[in-house]
Amino acid sequence: QQPVQSPQAVILREGEDAVINCSSSKALYSVHWYRQKHGEAPVFLMILLKGGEQKGHEKISASFNEKKQQSSLYLTASQLSYSGTYFCGTEVKTSGSRLTFGEGTQLTVNP
Amino acid sequence: NAGVTQTPKFQVLKTGQSMTLQCAQDMNHNSMYWYRQDPGMGLRLIYYSASEGTTDKGEVPNGYNVSRLNKREFSLRLESAAPSQTSVYFCASSGDGRMNTEAFFGQGTRLTVV
Numbered sequence: 001q002q003p004v005q006s007p008q009a010v011i012l013r014e015g016e017d018a019v020i021n022c023s024s025s026k027a028l029y030s031v032h033w034y035r036q037k038h039g040e041a042p043v044f045l046m047i048l049l050k051g052g053e054q055k056g057h058e059k060i061s062a063s064f065n066e067k068k069q070q071s072s073l074y075l076t077a078s079q080l081s082y083s084g085t086y087f088c089g090t091e092v093k094t095s096g097s098r099l100t101f102g103e104g105t106q107l108t109v110n111p
Numbered sequence: 112n113a114g115v116t117q118t119p120k121f122q123v124l125k126t127g128q129s130m131t132l133q134c135a136q137d138m139n140h141n142s143m144y145w146y147r148q149d150p151g152m153g154l155r156l157i158y159y160s161a162s163e164g165t166t167d168k169g170e171v172p173n174g175y176n177v178s179r180l181n182k183r184e185f186s187l188r189l190e191s192a193a194p195s196q197t198s199v200y201f202c203a204s205s206g207d208g209r210m211n212t213e214a215f216f217g218q219g220t221r222l223t224v225v
Binding site for chain 1: 144146151152153154155156159167169170201205212213214215216217218219
């Protein structure tokens with residue numbers, strides 16, 4: 001039931017854009033996005049609850065395609081502070097409050 | 112406001128020893144979770160508790176037990192530690208019985224089993 005994330009790693013120069021994808025084989029109730037810096041706990045970015053819903057957080061936004069069980073995280077005009085590992089977490093409709101995470105996408109932003 | 116507090120932060124165990132990881136939240140959350148994080152494996156759900164008095168298995172429950180002592184506290188026990196349980200353990204909590212609100216994570220417990 002673990003969602004699948006792609007790509008596994010991304011290297012950007014400051015100011016460039018990136019897209020991280022998350023997909024599930026099960027019907028989803030919600031999609032969460034978190035960012036984790038090395039040696040720290042994951043930090044919440046946003047949650048998407050409805051199909052087609054898009055949320056934004058600074059220059060980071062996300063979309064949720066409920067029909068395809070997919071979500072994408074968009075990082076625009078990347079900053080050095082965006083470096084870290086991004087995780088999507090999904091809650092499947094048939095499994096109650098069980099949040100499972102993908103393997104993460106390591107994002108590196110260089111000057 | 113402490114949020115989610117885990118103890119201990121670091122622990123070294125010998126194979127076969129037992130220990131309990133403690134987690135407490137002060138946000139009056141109903142749901143609590145235990146994850147383990149290994150390099151390249153993301154966060155894997157061990158056990159979760161949707162509300163006080165209930166617990167359910169996650170993806171990797173073998174070798175672990177949990178107790179939801181009260182609404183605030185959710186402990187994880189390793190009865191007979193094995194080197195494969197060397198990992199970083201995170202506790203998390205969320206507002207209600209469905210994960211439709213932000214999850215808050217503790218700072219993690221770094222466990223080494225030798």
